[in-house]
Amino acid sequence: xxxxxxxxxxxxxxxxxxxxxxxxxxxxxxxxxxxxxxxxxxxxxxxxxxxxxxxxxxxxxxxxxxxxxxxxxxxxxxxxxxxxxxxxxxxxxxxxxxxxxxxxxxxxxxxxxxxxxxxxxxxxxxxxxxxxxxxxxxxxxxxxxxxxxxxxxxxxxxxxxxxxxxxxxxxxxxxxxxxxxxxxxxxxxxxxxxxxxxxxxxxxxxxxxxxxxxxxxxxxxxxxxxxxxxxxxxxxxxxxxxxxxxxxxx
Amino acid sequence: xxxxxxxxxxxxxxxxxxxxxxxxxxxxxxxxxxxxxxxxxxxxxxxxxxxxxxxxxxxxxxxxxxxxxxxxxxxxxxxxxxxxxxxxxxxxxxxxxxxxxxxxxxxxxxxxxxxxxxxxxxxxxxxxxxxxxxxxxxxxxxxxxxxxxxxxxxxxxxxxxxxxxxxxxxxxxxxxxxxxxxxxxxxxxxxxxxxxxxxxxxxxxxxxxxxxxxxxxxxxxxxxxxxxxxxxxxxxxxxxxxxxxxxxxxxxxxxxxxxxxxxxxxxxxxxxxxxxxxxxxx
Ligand SMILES: Nc1ncnc2c1ncn2[C@@H]1O[C@H](COP(=O)(O)OP(=O)(O)O)[C@@H](O)[C@H]1O
Ligand SMILES: [Mg+2]
Numbered sequence: 001x002x003x004x005x006x007x008x009x010x011x012x013x014x015x016x017x018x019x020x021x022x023x024x025x026x027x028x029x030x031x032x033x034x035x036x037x038x039x040x041x042x043x044x045x046x047x048x049x050x051x052x053x054x055x056x057x058x059x060x061x062x063x064x065x066x067x068x069x070x071x072x073x074x075x076x077x078x079x080x081x082x083x084x085x086x087x088x089x090x091x092x093x094x095x096x097x098x099x100x101x102x103x104x105x106x107x108x109x110x111x112x113x114x115x116x117x118x119x120x121x122x123x124x125x126x127x128x129x130x131x132x133x134x135x136x137x138x139x140x141x142x143x144x145x146x147x148x149x150x151x152x153x154x155x156x157x158x159x160x161x162x163x164x165x166x167x168x169x170x171x172x173x174x175x176x177x178x179x180x181x182x183x184x185x186x187x188x189x190x191x192x193x194x195x196x197x198x199x200x201x202x203x204x205x206x207x208x209x210x211x212x213x214x215x216x217x218x219x220x221x222x223x224x225x226x227x228x229x230x231x232x233x234x235x236x237x238x239x240x241x242x243x244x245x246x247x248x249x250x
Numbered sequence: 251x252x253x254x255x256x257x258x259x260x261x262x263x264x265x266x267x268x269x270x271x272x273x274x275x276x277x278x279x280x281x282x283x284x285x286x287x288x289x290x291x292x293x294x295x296x297x298x299x300x301x302x303x304x305x306x307x308x309x310x311x312x313x314x315x316x317x318x319x320x321x322x323x324x325x326x327x328x329x330x331x332x333x334x335x336x337x338x339x340x341x342x343x344x345x346x347x348x349x350x351x352x353x354x355x356x357x358x359x360x361x362x363x364x365x366x367x368x369x370x371x372x373x374x375x376x377x378x379x380x381x382x383x384x385x386x387x388x389x390x391x392x393x394x395x396x397x398x399x400x401x402x403x404x405x406x407x408x409x410x411x412x413x414x415x416x417x418x419x420x421x422x423x424x425x426x427x428x429x430x431x432x433x434x435x436x437x438x439x440x441x442x443x444x445x446x447x448x449x450x451x452x453x454x455x456x457x458x459x460x461x462x463x464x465x466x467x468x469x470x471x472x473x474x475x476x477x478x479x480x481x482x483x484x485x486x487x488x489x490x491x492x493x494x495x496x497x498x499x500x501x502x503x504x505x506x507x508x509x510x511x512x513x514x515x516x517x518x519x520x521x522x523x524x525x526x527x528x529x530x531x532x
Contacts, residue, residue: 056433085435094426099448109434112444157434 006033007069009165009196010055015064017050024050026220027064032165035194039207041231042217043243048200051217052167055198056089069164085113088158088166093174095154096142102129103138106157114161121160128156132186148179152186159190166190168199184210204247208232216240308495315487315496322483323503326469329401329479333465336405337412344413346442349420362413369410374468378403382475397479400472408465415457419450456522459515466508470500480504 010032017025024047032038040048053059055066057073057080066074073083096105103125110121129135132152142150151171158166168187172180184206190197191210201207207214207228214231216224216239224231224240235241256264293299347355347362369377381403382396423446431441451458473482480503484496 058429058432081432081435081437084433087433089430089433091426091430094424095430097427097430097445097449099452108444109436112440113435 006035008032008067009034009036009069010198011067012055013065013067015051015054015066016062017047017054017059018062024220025054025061028220028222030215030222030225032196032198034196036212037191037195037197037199037210038213038215039211040198040200040215040217041202041204041207041243041247042200046217047220048217049169052089052169052198052200055165056087056167057083081113085109085161086164088161088163090151090154090158090166090168090171092170093147095157096150098142101139101141102134102145102153105142105153106160109157110160116161125156125160128160129153132156132189133182146179147175148182151175151179151183155183155186155190159195164196166195166197166199168197168201170200170202173202202247204232204244216243218243304493306494306498308493311487311491311493311495312499315484315499318483318487319480319496319500319503322478322480322500323507325397325477325479326472326504327507329397329404329469329472330466333401333404333408333469334462336401337408337465340405340409341412341416342447344409345416345420348413348417349442349446366410366413369407370414372407374404374407374471375474377407378471378474381406382472396475396477397472400469400475400477404465404469404472408461408468411461412458415454415461416447416450419454419457420446422453423449456515456519459511459518463508463511463515466511467504470504 008031010030012028012030015025015028016023028051030038040051042048050059054061061074064074065072068083068086071083072078096102097108100108103122106125106129107116107118107121110116110124111118116124126135126138129138132155134149134152134156137145137149137153142153145153155168155171171187172183175183180203184203187197187199187206188210209228211228213225214228215222216231216235216237218224218237218239224235224237230236231240232244235244296302344362344366347358348366350359378400382399385399385402386394427445427449428441431445432438436444470479470481473479473485476482478486480500481497484500487496488494
């Protein structure tokens, strides 16, 4: 994987985040190239979600800078709504709006934020939903869908407007094990299409198979970064080895 | 594939269920009739029944007063109509103001909080007197119709109640929903309008309908300002005839007016409870 001569989509420079006295991110540096899939692993509470939330401007950084395709999105003058519209996000749960049908969930941002004509948005949404096996669910409300279907709809919603970057934060953690596969298959499809992604997950075998690079978060920093072969096959740091031993031998 | 047909077993069960439900309807019917007969007999056989009937259930007076009271009720309905619109707008604004975050909005938040605290505590009657007699006292040049003043007073009070109901609903919407909406690039206002308020409304529909029922009868209070509504029309006849039947007529009309809404509220609450029970994963 040669990321060096591709455009940089995301760049974090010395990002700090504190919650009161809790120093959660202690100077994170990270670069993601176009079409690259980066998977963040690390113990619960190591700051994976916080990292994603700072990128999405839901949490304000306490120091450092974040650049999205070269634009400093941590500049106070930046329009946060415009930035968020360029990034697709899927969380662990409560992604979908329960009072809207699947089709309205998926087309909401396209219509209201990106100003795409409703029928154009609808056609595109139906195309995507059908492609990912959700064609039957177009007019259903979210509570009629299984957890796996809900997460797949949430992913379709996130990619509706071709975001520059996709953030996926433990999107299968709240799911029944039976349903994890269908969601991860969809993520694989997105990778095959060349989406640029940053994702946090506890599914180590999936991380290994889908990631171009793995970031191991520990004590508020990316302690070890490398290809899946390096991280899983030959971890250099004792903390990385300890973490992998804990999550893989259960 | 062969179409499924219910088995003998299932058909028999359905028959049994039908029989059982017919039987319970019959039991309910018989016991209701028996109960009503006993109650009626007790009332009619009491020594004062004759005078009670003359004072409260005088058919002649009821017939005479009915058109005037109905005309008065039309005023109540108009007041209710406009008050409902004003309350919907003002209460939504108040609830939104109270939900604003950040120090910049402190004055707005404080204003909305003060308003709801004040008007939830004030008796409607006092507000009616203050608005109905106080506002005309400020400026004697322009004469505002009393019905309009009454509408204002009712709206002031009910905006506070409804705002609180709406705010409770907005707070019951899971915070992740706001974050999900903002993550899509929706602005704060769009998030409120398209995601938070619609969900909040669904959660508080029964409570709102209750407030509406309660407002339906409280519009009768505008009679204290002299507006010739159903209550005042009844009072006028009562003062001419020294008979209380007009009040009974007006009362029955108010009950009849609120009855559909009361039943609807029950139905909606029951439907929502059922939906909750089925459960959803969102
Ligand atoms: N909104 C918040 N307020 C205060 N502390 C927070 C908040 N969000 C996260 N934290 C803290 O930040 C740390 C990292 O949390 P998080 O990013 O959720 O970790 P992870 O996703 O890796 O499990 C934890 O100690 C957590 O308690
Ligand atoms: Mg997390």
